Amino acid sequence: MATEHKANVDQFIKDEIDTVPHLEAILLAWRARDTTWSPSEMAAALYVSEEVASGILRNLEEKQLLVRVPGEEVRYSYRSGSEAQDELLLQLNATYQRELIRISRMIHSKAPSGVREFARSFRFTKEEK
Numbered sequence: 001m002a003t004e005h006k007a008n009v010d011q012f013i014k015d016e017i018d019t020v021p022h023l024e025a026i027l028l029a030w031r032a033r034d035t036t037w038s039p040s041e042m043a044a045a046l047y048v049s050e051e052v053a054s055g056i057l058r059n060l061e062e063k064q065l066l067v068r069v070p071g072e073e074v075r076y077s078y079r080s081g082s083e084a085q086d087e088l089l090l091q092l093n094a095t096y097q098r099e100l101i102r103i104s105r106m107i108h109s110k111a112p113s114g115v116r117e118f119a120r121s122f123r124f125t126k127e128e129k
Helices: 002-016 020-031 039-046 050-062 083-098 100-109 113-120
Strands: 066-069 075-078
Touching: 002 083, 002 100, 020 039, 020 050, 020 075, 020 083, 020 100, 039 050, 050 066, 050 075, 083 100
Parallel strands: none
Antiparallel strands: 066 075
């Protein structure tokens, strides 16, 4: 079972996580599910600029991992999509704590997200009938 968890976590990282700050942002939001985050608060927590944090938060919202909280001030919180997603983030959190270097290297070795999106546009899919 541990091998299956590792494979699921690795696939999630490959598919959804663009940078280490993206990973740390989703884990911060997941660990503090009752907390909402402004871009400036996330920036301070991640040691990045507010502009970078804002981009990360928007990207995680696009991936349906965070949700923008209604209101005048821009704030985000963790979006629990399913029990399976919550379990995956539990596994991701534990794996990242145990295997910080392996996970960081995996993220750093990925092609930039723009290159991956371009490559995805050339994937062939089965025609639906």
